Amino acid sequence: MCLMLGLASTNANAQPLKAQELADKGLEAGKNYPGLHNLCDLSSRFRIAGSRTAGSTKKRELSAEEREKRKQGAYVEPTRVFDDLYFVGNRAVSSWAIQTSDGIILVDALNNNDQAERYIEEGLIKLGLDPKEIKYLVITHGHGDHYGGQEYLVNKFHPKVVMSDQDWNMLEDPEQMIQNPRWGKPPKRDVTINDQGIISLGDTNVLLYVTPGHTPGTISLIFPVRDGEKTHNVGLWGGTGLNFGPKEDRIREYAQSAEDFEKAAKHQNVDVFLSNHPRRDGSVETMQNLQPRVPGTTHPFVDGKDALGAFQLLHYCTLAQAERLAERD
């Protein structure tokens, strides 16, 4: 009886965690993912995607030589990361190809048609895959660094293009649509996926979750990958940055999505965290450890990574940012 009372009084006195406590908790959980740590920085400014910072001037045109240099610097060798998962992106943005027994599910199309040709088409060919086998193009969210190369892929290989209803709506609304001269054309509405939808292709099921936050209908994915005899499960977070300004409600929505996705990831035994930007998940660095790998050792994308910790960071640190805004009032 006394113990019960004791517990009750402790709970009654418990204060909700403060912004900094939440951020510290997130950082600790996601300590293996330095590419996410800036989400936990409570002194950062709330940027807005597509807008320039006050006082900045328009970017000057690059010379042909500078453009070529930049292109070379962005190049990443196309890589077979798991037996049935391939990286065909560049240093700034990822495109992941899931190979199934009945074709390829491609996740994201990079910035523009040139990149789709150079990295995705040529990358798949270099890896021994046939780009004509791309049956689905899943676009994680309606920002052009993820859809921009879709026109090239759709015209040449005719995949079904998958997005959430919220992000199809966003692309159809000139008020919400973000423009950037580097980005190719947005896709025309095709397949709409709802929360917890499934794409089944051949022997592979890819689970899709609508995780609003970064955009109104960002899609995150869970799917199995093989490493020899072993199967692992990937949780791919579809939109990371808080680049929509200091909107407390929307940041809380993001935190809720991350919490829900973390639960789903736990349920599905996710042990690989991936993003659609290499600097977020560290994939370019981790891919370098694939080459000298000793047979029989744990896969470098799994080894000591604690994938669920990444989703805990996304949850706690975005909640911390919302609390920071609330504490300000």
Ligand SMILES: [Zn+2]
């Ligand atoms: Zn984005």
